[in-house]
Amino acid sequence: MKYLQLVWAALLRRKTRTLFTLLSVVAAFLLFGLLDSVRGAFAGAGSSVAGLNRLVTISKITFTMQLPKSLLERIRAVPGVADVTYANWFGGIYQDPKNFFPNEAVAPNFLDAYPEWRMSPAQRTAFGNTRTGAVVGAALAKQFNWKVGDKIPLQGTIFPQKDGNNTWTLDLVGIYNITDPKQRAQENALLFNWEYFDEARAFGNGSVGWYVVKVGDPARADAIAQAIDAISVNSDHETKTQSERAFQLAFASQFGDIGLIVGAIMAAVFFTLILLTGNTMAQAVRERIPELAILKTIGFTSGSVLGLLLAESVLLLLLGGVIGVLLAGSVAAALEATSGFVLPPIVSAVAVWVRSLGMMVLIGIVVGALPAYRGLRLRIVDALAGR
Amino acid sequence: MSALVHLRNLSKTYTRGLQKVEVLHGIDLDIESGDFVALMGPSGSGKTTLLNLIGGLDGPTGGSITVGGERLDQLSENALARWRSSHVGFVFQFYNLLATLSARRNVELPLLLTRLSGAQRRQRADIALQLVGLADRAVHKPSELSGGQQQRVAIARAIVSDPELLVCDEPTGDLDRQSAAEVLTLLQQLNRDHGKTIIMVTHDPKAAEFARRVVYLDKGTLADNAQRPAA
Numbered sequence: 001m002k003y004l005q006l007v008w009a010a011l012l013r014r015k016t017r018t019l020f021t022l023l024s025v026v027a028a029f030l031l032f033g034l035l036d037s038v039r040g041a042f043a044g045a046g047s048s049v050a051g052l053n054r055l056v057t058i059s060k061i062t063f064t065m066q067l068p069k070s071l072l073e074r075i076r077a078v079p080g081v082a083d084v085t086y087a088n089w090f091g092g093i094y095q096d097p098k099n100f101f102p103n104e105a106v107a108p109n110f111l112d113a114y115p116e117w118r119m120s121p122a123q124r125t126a127f128g129n130t131r132t133g134a135v136v137g138a139a140l141a142k143q144f145n146w147k148v149g150d151k152i153p154l155q156g157t158i159f160p161q162k163d164g165n166n167t168w169t170l171d172l173v174g175i176y177n178i179t180d181p182k183q184r185a186q187e188n189a190l191l192f193n194w195e196y197f198d199e200a201r202a203f204g205n206g207s208v209g210w211y212v213v214k215v216g217d218p219a220r221a222d223a224i225a226q227a228i229d230a231i232s233v234n235s236d237h238e239t240k241t242q243s244e245r246a247f248q249l250a251f252a253s254q255f256g257d258i259g260l261i262v263g264a265i266m267a268a269v270f271f272t273l274i275l276l277t278g279n280t281m282a283q284a285v286r287e288r289i290p291e292l293a294i295l296k297t298i299g300f301t302s303g304s305v306l307g308l309l310l311a312e313s314v315l316l317l318l319l320g321g322v323i324g325v326l327l328a329g330s331v332a333a334a335l336e337a338t339s340g341f342v343l344p345p346i347v348s349a350v351a352v353w354v355r356s357l358g359m360m361v362l363i364g365i366v367v368g369a370l371p372a373y374r375g376l377r378l379r380i381v382d383a384l385a386g387r
Numbered sequence: 388m389s390a391l392v393h394l395r396n397l398s399k400t401y402t403r404g405l406q407k408v409e410v411l412h413g414i415d416l417d418i419e420s421g422d423f424v425a426l427m428g429p430s431g432s433g434k435t436t437l438l439n440l441i442g443g444l445d446g447p448t449g450g451s452i453t454v455g456g457e458r459l460d461q462l463s464e465n466a467l468a469r470w471r472s473s474h475v476g477f478v479f480q481f482y483n484l485l486a487t488l489s490a491r492r493n494v495e496l497p498l499l500l501t502r503l504s505g506a507q508r509r510q511r512a513d514i515a516l517q518l519v520g521l522a523d524r525a526v527h528k529p530s531e532l533s534g535g536q537q538q539r540v541a542i543a544r545a546i547v548s549d550p551e552l553l554v555c556d557e558p559t560g561d562l563d564r565q566s567a568a569e570v571l572t573l574l575q576q577l578n579r580d581h582g583k584t585i586i587m588v589t590h591d592p593k594a595a596e597f598a599r600r601v602v603y604l605d606k607g608t609l610a611d612n613a614q615r616p617a618a
Binding site: 002003005006009010012013290291293294295296297298299300301302303379380381384385 | 435436439442444445464465468469471472473477479481483485486487488492496497499500505508544
């Protein structure tokens with residue numbers, strides 16, 4: 001610790017330069033925290049359903065493939081299943097493609113599976129009784145200034161109606177609220193009646209996108225998931241029963257190979273960071289040759305000088321990196337609140353911290369290695385003579 | 388007085404590109420403990436090279452250097468560094484203080500290599516600053532001090548670990564006459580009152596007058612009239 005003052009003094013020698021370098025490290029690790037969390041989420045999603053009380057059953061081939069509605073009662077009959085409901089992705093557009101929000105046709109009992117989505121009993125009843133009825137989350141209603149009683153025309157992008165009309169006009173009969181901040185992103189969805197959707201759509205009748213299964217005993221979730229999937233084994237509609245989270249992530253992964261994209265971005269970010277920070281460190285050491293010579297003169301060994309210079313670059317990376325990862329946690333929380341994509345916790349995630357700290361130390365050593373080697377090889381008499 | 392520094396048949400050759408330049412050859416010199424020696428001679432005569440060899444900053448090409456009973460020419464680089472940290476203090480022409488550290492922190496630097504606690508280091512640094520008359524400037528950065536004051540901080544840094552030997556390379560070369568006189572008086576006090584052995588390279592005959600004796604170098608050898616008491 002007694003050498004920390006020396007390391008710190010070296011960093012403060014050119015405050016502006018250190019500040020800008022620090023900012024670049026912060027930005028790099030802010031991205032790293034977010035992207036590593038995304039990558040980890042995709043890598044770990046769906047590995048286990050143990051302990052969950054709500055499961056999602058989709059096609060084993062791809063979640064975009066429809067499942068027969070006839071599976072409903074067979075799933076309900078699986079021991080341990082408390083209730084089953086279903087839904088279908090609609091993918092409609094409101095006025096403009098950029099107004100994207102999730103919209104789904106859902107079974108009459110769909111909202112029973114989500115008691116945390118709060119809506120008045122009168123609106124629940126209206127949703128059940130209105131063929132063209134729709135409910136939206138409070139955040140979405142606020143975004144488009146919708147009120148109960150409004151008509152919402154959605155343009156179908158996947159499902160036209162039998163009569164060729166592509167406009168699905170829905171009656172807004174309810175607005176739901178979600179109090180749990182971690183689920184608040186679900187307030188950006190629109191749900192409407194599957195019965196209406198199935199009767200009117202031009203194709204795919206009698207099929208659903210996915211089933212939501214309520215489990216009586218979460219401790220048996222694994223066994224129940226296996227039993228559900230066993231129903232359709234060797235059929236043309238084999239299923240995969242997984243956690244809701246894995247299901248959400250499967251949606252996002254349709255945009256591309258997330259792991260590859262994330263890896264490529266991180267590699268580019270760190271490559272740039274190494275060049276930038278390496279250049280800064282090299283410059284900083286070049287300017288301090290006489291100071292380093294003095295340290296050696298008064299008895300610091302070459303190894304000590306090497307250690308000091310490496311500590312300097314590692315400290316810079318650690319400072320910026322820790323701030324970056326902490327910021328990533330805040331940004332992830334903001335993303336959760338505003339988008340439909342929920343990232344796993346970043347700041348409290350040991351794995352993210354371990355990987356981040358590892359990267360900070362590794363990059364610190366890499367960028368400090370060459371300047372530190374120069375410090376190691378420095379000959380006192382040459383340095384003091386300005387050679 | 389007993390001999391602190393023994394140089395026998397000392398030589399130093401530098402290689403510059405394809406050329407070999409023999410800077411020192413055949414130097415035999417003894418410097419007694421408690422002496423204050425001024426090394427004088429024209430530019431290129433090898434004064435600084437000789438000082439660097441005595442201070443353990445560089446190794447000789449031939450011959451032997453014994454300081455305080457230690458054969459410096461036989462020590463490894465790391466052993467030499469450890470020896471320097473406890474046996475010799477350095478004062479240079481351009482002070483070479485660390486700009487971002489206060490005077491006290493600069494003085495403390497050699498003590499970082501000891502097992503002293505933070506409080507003990509601070510106490511010793513304050514005593515050293517008091518000795519050089521800068522107790523009231525302990526928290527000032529080098530840029531807030533005059534040239535003479537900076538050189539006195541450098542002297543405090545050189546004596547803080549209580550070495551028996553001080554080597555000074557043109558310590559007044561960058562100072563005005565008044566500040567130079569103050570620094571030289573301080574060195575004289577350290578020699579006279581604290582028994583420090585001082586070897587000082589200088590061009591300035593007036594600075595050499597503060598030494599007990601003067602040693603002349605010319606073209607890498609001791610001049611015929613090499614040693615005489617200072618005026």
